[in-house]
Amino acid sequence: MAVLKVIEVLSNSKKSWEDATARAVKQAAKSVKNIRSVYVQEQSAIVDENAITEFRVNVKITFEVK
Numbered sequence: 353m354a355v356l357k358v359i360e361v362l363s364n365s366k367k368s369w370e371d372a373t374a375r376a377v378k379q380a381a382k383s384v385k386n387i388r389s390v391y392v393q394e395q396s397a398i399v400d401e402n403a404i405t406e407f408r409v410n411v412k413i414t415f416e417v418k
Contacts, residue, residue: 355417356388364408369395372409386416 363376369392377390394410 356414357417358412358414359384360393361411361413362408363411364406366406369407369409372407373411376409376411377413380413384413384415386418387413388416389414 361376361380363372365372365375391412392409393412396408397404398406
């Protein structure tokens, strides 16, 4: 039986929600090992002068505790 833990991470990107998600996983992987999955819980964006300037995600990252 595996023991899994979930952390919540906020991330942003100038490119896309996908890039923001990838950045969240990459940053979490610096201190968390054995990442199993990422769940995008929420997406939002910042708009300036009728254009999206920043994409934001709130993700849940699941990893195995050894």
